[in-house]
Amino acid sequence: MIGIRKLKLVGQILILSFLLRPALTAKSNSRDYRARLERLERELRETRMRLQQLRQAEANISEQIRYIEKEETTLVSIISVLDIRQRMLQAEIERYDSIIQRLNLTIDSSLKRISAGLDFLYRRGKQDFWEFVVVGGDQSVGQKVAEQIIDKERLFCEKVMAKRRKLEEYQAKRAKDLAELDSIRANLEARRAELAYLRAQKKQYLAEIRKEKIERQAELQRKEREKRKLERLIAELRSKRARQRAEAGEVVFDRKPSRKGLIWPVKGTVVSKFGIVWNPKYNTKTQNKGIDIKAKPGAGVVASADGEVIFADQFLGYGKMVIIEHEGFLTVYANMVDIFVEVGDKVQRGQTIGTLGFQSPILHFEVRVGGKPVNPLEFLS
Structure with missing residues (x-):
């Protein structure tokens, strides 16, 4: 049971x-x-x-x-x-x-x-x-x-x-x-x-x-064309100045500015340095032959050293641009909206040569020795 x-x-x-x-x-x-x-x-x-x-x-x-x-x-x-x-x-x-x-x-x-x-x-x-x-x-x-x-x-x-x-x-x-x-x-x-x-x-x-x-490809190609045009312009200006000096019996040798011998062309912040620059927007590397300085809107731009204006005009891709010849080197000031000097003018260190705009107040500044770009930060005081 x-x-x-x-x-x-x-x-x-x-x-x-x-x-x-x-x-x-x-x-x-x-x-x-x-x-x-x-x-x-x-x-x-x-x-x-x-x-x-x-x-x-x-x-x-x-x-x-x-x-x-x-x-x-x-x-x-x-x-x-x-x-x-x-x-x-x-x-x-x-x-x-x-x-x-x-x-x-x-x-x-x-x-x-x-x-x-x-x-x-x-x-x-x-x-x-x-x-x-x-x-x-x-x-x-x-x-x-x-x-x-x-x-x-x-x-x-x-x-x-x-x-x-x-x-x-x-x-x-x-x-x-x-x-x-x-x-x-x-x-x-x-x-x-x-x-x-x-x-x-x-x-x-x-x-x-x-x-x-x-x-991006079109932009890079455009910038390369503009850079080549600037190189040709500088070569032509140097060749022209060399002929003028030869005719006048003057001899000027290429030389770098003295260290810290240049004053800042505008007060501001360096937003793009000399050399290889990474562009996050376009995911590319480009060669910057100068520096880019962001300043206050409408800021005045001054000559970094005594010299003579050899170019002052609109230049494609660089806005209104001024090139000054100094003793043995050149300085380039680009992306201005107004310029106050003309070719042949003698300028003094610190003299206002133009102004930046209000939309994009960024000055592109170059130093050239023998026509070749050098790092401006090595010479700015």
Whole structure:
């Protein structure tokens, strides 16, 4: 007897574990899904924050594209996770529908049986029922039969009530899953819209990169042409001055200015130094043959040393420009809006020769020895 009870208990445990396994697996999958989704959402927030920082810092578009692609990859992963969860919920809801349908059929059948039994008792009446259960006039036997019938019906009713509770439990789970499914569908729709916008933005950025590349190449070519023109102008001016000095019997040797022998042509901050300069906007390296000094709008520009003006005019790419010849070297002052000297004028150290504009008050200043550019910062006091 005890062995049979143990076998029944083991069987019940096995059946219970089998019935609970889908629920436990579903809970585990739900936890994994939420953990992965939270991690991806965190990655997405961090990427967007970094992209916003890059935009505020006006970083080059290529760097922004890199983070847009990272954001795109994360969004695709989020959509994939949501899509998998959506399919799992749909399968779970279908399973619940099947269980609910079976329970409803079972409960309906059971209620019909109970209803039939009650109807039978009602029609037979109390006395008839007692006569029905009394066997051969033995009331003790009849009482036992009645108790057995009542116990059996009570157990049957309890089973029906348990099934009703189980039905309500599955209906609640189904409603919860449906609510989550609706939320996921809305989330998926929003994420897909974000992804479409992001891809359109990426396409626009790539078009901008191509356009910027063309503009950059055109800008570099233009600057190179302007630099070559300036080199030719300086060579022509030096050749002309050499002929004039030869005719006058003068001899002047090329020499560098004395260290700290020049005064600053304008008060301000050096924004571009002599030599190789990195351009973050165009992602290129260019050769600066002088220095660029940012000053106050409309600031006056002065001669760095005594000398004679050999050029004073508009020059393509350099705005209004003045070139002064000193003893053995030249100084170049470019990007002015007004000039107050003419070719042949003798100027004194510190004399105002022009002014900067209000839109871009940056003076381009060069020192040339033998026609070759040298670093002005070595000679400015």
